[in-house]
Amino acid sequence: MSRVGTNTSDHSATEQVFRETALQHLNGLYSYAMTLARNRAEAEDLVQETYLRAMSAFERLRPESNLKSWLFTILRNIYLNQLRDGLSKSRVVAMDEPAARPREFEDESSKDPFFVYLTKAKQADIKDAIERLPQAYREVIVLREFEDLSYEEIAQILDCPCGTVMSRLSRARERLKQMLQHWRVVTSETAHEAGE
Amino acid sequence: MSSCEDQPSRIDLYLDGELRDEELEAFNNHIKECSSCRRELKERRRFLEQVRAAGPLYTPSTEFRAEMSALLAAPVNSTTGTPQYRPAVSVAKHRAPFWLLWLFSRPVPALIACVLAVAGIMTLWTFSLTQAHANAFVDAAVEAHRRQMAGVLPLEVRSNSAAQTSAWFATRVPFHFRLPASQETEGQEQKYELTGGRLVDFRGTKAAYVAYHIHAQLISLLVTSNSTSVASGGEKTISRAITFHTHRRGDLQVMTWSVHNLTYALVSGVNLPARQSCGVCHASVKDKELLRDFRSLNSRTQIAAKSVVLSDHDVWHVIAFR
Numbered sequence: 079m080s081r082v083g084t085n086t087s088d089h090s091a092t093e094q095v096f097r098e099t100a101l102q103h104l105n106g107l108y109s110y111a112m113t114l115a116r117n118r119a120e121a122e123d124l125v126q127e128t129y130l131r132a133m134s135a136f137e138r139l140r141p142e143s144n145l146k147s148w149l150f151t152i153l154r155n156i157y158l159n160q161l162r163d164g165l166s167k168s169r170v171v172a173m174d175e176p177a178a179r180p181r182e183f184e185d186e187s188s189k190d191p192f193f194v195y196l197t198k199a200k201q202a203d204i205k206d207a208i209e210r211l212p213q214a215y216r217e218v219i220v221l222r223e224f225e226d227l228s229y230e231e232i233a234q235i236l237d238c239p240c241g242t243v244m245s246r247l248s249r250a251r252e253r254l255k256q257m258l259q260h261w262r263v264v265t266s267e268t269a270h271e272a273g274e
Numbered sequence: 275m276s277s278c279e280d281q282p283s284r285i286d287l288y289l290d291g292e293l294r295d296e297e298l299e300a301f302n303n304h305i306k307e308c309s310s311c312r313r314e315l316k317e318r319r320r321f322l323e324q325v326r327a328a329g330p331l332y333t334p335s336t337e338f339r340a341e342m343s344a345l346l347a348a349p350v351n352s353t354t355g356t357p358q359y360r361p362a363v364s365v366a367k368h369r370a371p372f373w374l375l376w377l378f379s380r381p382v383p384a385l386i387a388c389v390l391a392v393a394g395i396m397t398l399w400t401f402s403l404t405q406a407h408a409n410a411f412v413d414a415a416v417e418a419h420r421r422q423m424a425g426v427l428p429l430e431v432r433s434n435s436a437a438q439t440s441a442w443f444a445t446r447v448p449f450h451f452r453l454p455a456s457q458e459t460e461g462q463e464q465k466y467e468l469t470g471g472r473l474v475d476f477r478g479t480k481a482a483y484v485a486y487h488i489h490a491q492l493i494s495l496l497v498t499s500n501s502t503s504v505a506s507g508g509e510k511t512i513s514r515a516i517t518f519h520t521h522r523r524g525d526l527q528v529m530t531w532s533v534h535n536l537t538y539a540l541v542s543g544v545n546l547p548a549r550q551s552c553g554v555c556h557a558s559v560k561d562k563e564l565l566r567d568f569r570s571l572n573s574r575t576q577i578a579a580k581s582v583v584l585s586d587h588d589v590w591h592v593i594a595f596r
Binding site: 093097100101104105108109112113121122125126129130133134200201202204205208209219220222223224228229244247248251254255 | 325326329330333334341343350
């Protein structure tokens with residue numbers, strides 16, 4: 079977890095750390111922005127606005143603060159403000175968003191074309207299932223599974239108790255599991271054939 | 275932590291790294307002893323690994339990454355605290371048009387607006403189509419009239435009998451042919467004479483052309499179904515619930531009206547404003563004076579109408595000729 083501002087006297091060093099660390103979170107911020115806005119242009123605007131505000135305010139960030147969850151919190155607040163002001167177009171379904179490149183399967187089994195095919199198909203299905211989750215569930219899944227944030231960090235971003243995060247995440251996972259029920263059969267069969 | 279009932283949530287907490295100290299120790303002890311929970315743990319771990327392997331869900335474009343990199347590298351204005359950075363290309367270029375975003379962000383008003391817009395377009399389209407067909411019918415009537423005058427549109431039935439002419443058309447046109455009913459009204463002095471008729475083509479179907487003469491002047495009547503054309507446009511004159519539409523085509527006046535599922539176009543050389551052009555070809559007794567005036571006139575002389583009495587709602591009004 080990246081933390082900044084440990085030494086307020088060393089302003090330029092802190093600034094440098096901030097600049098470098100903030101860019102490392104671009105993928106996560108963009109992914110979260112897309113999760114909220116579901117529109118590429120709006121997601122890009124959200125990320126850009128997040129960085130602009132963070133650059134103006136990072137000096138006020140407390141030394142013990144977590145930069146990543148702080149950035150995510152800023153982004154979410156911008157989004158909520160836009161939503162409140164009627165400026166968000168989050169109901170617009172993104173039609174121009176190219177599918178993110180699937181992560182290459184790094185297992186030995188990847189040499190088996192059928193296994194590779196199954197893996198890619200499954201990943202596509204998982205993405206599709208996450209996309210179809212209600213926003214509250216989608217949000218916790220993205221923050222937990224892809225951004226690896228703790229319950230406490232997620233609770234801070236969502237401005238809710240840890241218990242809420244826990245129960246929401248549990249329900250989101252259950253829903254996801256139900257949506258991907260058909261894969262359990264294929265996976266078992268494949269695993270069986272693979273001699274598992 | 276001996277009970278398995280609490281374990282599903284503990285398993286999630288364990289996998290998420292949220293168990294600490296005693297809780298973690300108790301969980302590890304339970305897992306060592308409980309094969310069922312071990313199986314559950316393995317299954318859940320595998321599921322979460324698969325979910326995580328599907329990421330990232332979205333990836334920013336290379337261009338956007340470069341823009342954000344430049345933004346974060348830009349010097350910050352010491353006064354305003356904002357970076358001195360202007361994006362080379364605004365991200366707003368990707369934004370959909372405002373009206374489209376508005377439509378999507380407010381679905382109910384947008385739906386109503388769309389329905390109204392479609393209804394408006396349909397109304398305009400229907401109106402335009404009706405108008406186009408009405409104009410085409412007027413033009414067809416004028417064309418038939420001119421060809422008849424030029425002697426190149428020979429009549430196929432010659433009769434001064436309305437009954438015979440109607441009978442001839444009855445089996446030849448795809449609609450219930452009907453001559454204007456006022457001709458048969460008793461007590462009227464008929465000032466025109468039916469000459470005959472023939473079939474003409476109009477919009478791919480048969481229309482009835484009927485020729486009349488009044489004091490050697492040709493009056494043409496074109497009749498079609500109102501499913502082919504409905505009277506529309508021109509100067510409107512309403513009489514006895516029928517709307518007459520008066521059109522000018524050069525030196526000819528065309529009056530159209532729709533009644534009894536038929537549309538009529540009457541072509542003559544009348545050259546008066548619509549509201550004054552009402553002379554009655556088969557006028558009632560009250561119009562005798564007017565008709566005397568008319569009779570005494572030279573056929574090329576224009577006169578003004580003094581009064582009008584419509585004897586029937588299918589009546590044709592001819593006051594003066596030039």
